[in-house]
Amino acid sequence: MGLFSKTIRTLGPWGGYQLARQICRNQPRILMYHRFSNPPVKDWASPKYFEQQVRHIKENYNSYSLVGLMQYKREHGHMPRHAVVITVDDGYRDFYHYAYPILRKYQVPATLFVTTGFVDRKLWLWPDKITWLLNQVDRIPETIKIGAFCSGSGPVNFETRPFYWQQWITHSLSLPDPEKHSFIDQLASKLGKVFPLSIPHEFEPVTWGELLEMQDNEIEIGGHTVTHPSLGRVTESQAREEIFGCRDTLNERLGDRYRTFCYPNGQPSDFRAFLPGLVQEAGFLGAVTAFPDAYGTRDPLLMRRHVSGDDMFQFFKSVSGVELVGLRLRKDVRMSLSGVVASYAG
Structure with missing residues (x-):
């Protein structure tokens, strides 16, 4: 653990988190989750800790789905104060079983990004x-x-x-x-193994019926491609098929509405300059990566996210803005926006 984290672990509960919350009051934090389980599994989120986190967000922040955040910015010309967004990737059924009931209990919106071919059970990730x-x-x-x-x-x-x-x-x-x-x-x-034709129980996706139910209860269903490729490893025409095909299936199954998008894997190596333009052309209001850096939510089609899970120290760093403050103090940029904006702006 570095000196910054050691300092925050000591000072955070004594006003450090509140200070960061005020410094970052106009900078939304987007939290990233993937899998949920009970009993707990390493690197996943369990209901016990997720409920503590949702309750903390409800009591201390203004919660939005990602599309709700982007619509607020469209209507008001700026981001809302003290905004936090919960996002979850892929579309595993454990979200419906463990996370969704907690979000509904506290009336906290969220965004679930789904891979449509996975939900159709045409493939497993x-x-x-x-x-x-x-x-x-x-x-x-x-x-x-x-x-x-x-x-x-x-x-x-x-x-x-x-x-x-x-x-x-x-x-x-x-x-x-x-x-x-x-x-x-x-x-x-x-290894002498043959993959099962159907998706094993431990990897199964949500159903379209469950997605419809959740969409009616403050859960945005966002896009996460058709087959979950690294979009940095496909051609532009293939990326178009993945992004537009995902959008079309979501609208056919769940109704035509504004949505946001998540780049699969979402690391700098998974990005190519033409991708934001395709996402914008497809009509998505915003898009997220899977890493944080000093840019935060500056670019609506390349918004950074902060990891969360059962590690409550990491959660408090992410949600309070401490992690974002540290990244900006260090001028930590993992993917530059220079030369990219021109490819899709206007």
Whole structure:
């Protein structure tokens, strides 16, 4: 833990969080979640801590869905004060079971970004295939070689599974989208496994009926492409199909309305200069990345997000604005906007 975090851990409860809240009162913080579980799972959010966080937001901030935030800015010409947005990616069913009842209890809006091919059950998300493979084996009997990729043999257990997972995910993200899927299929073949035709229970998506219910109860259903590729690894025409195809399916299934968009994986390497223009052309009011930096919400089609989960220290840093203040003091910019705005402005 760095000196800044150590200082905040000490001073935050004694006024540091409140100070950051005032400094960032005109800078919305967008929180990012993915999976929910009970009992708790590492790096996921559990109902116990999520309810504490939702209650804290309800009592101390003005909560918005992302589309609600963007509509406020359109109507008033500026962002609302003390605004916080809860966003959740992908469209797993655990959101409906664990998070949605808590949000409804406290009447806190949120945005759920869904991958439409996943909700249609035409595919299961590719990172889950890697997770599934590693859960099927207790040992990799021999070194796996696929092209230039090499993964050593050895036991697969609680300690080593995260290493293999990260190695395989990182390599997958470095590949063009068709090669990524081929690579994952070759991993399965090397391990002697065949992917189930239907999505396993632990990875299942929400249904369209559940999405309709949630949309009627302050949950924005936003876009997250059709098949969840890294949009930095596809052509412009493929990106157009993913973005517009997602929009069209959402509107056909859930009704035509304003929505926002989330770039899959959402790291700087997943971005290309033409993407904001496509998102804007498709009619999305805003879009988010999956990392924070000093730019915050400055660009409505490249808004940064802050990680949240069961780590309450990380939650308080994110929601109060402490993390944003630190990023701006350090002038920490992970992806520059220069040269990008011109590609879609006007």
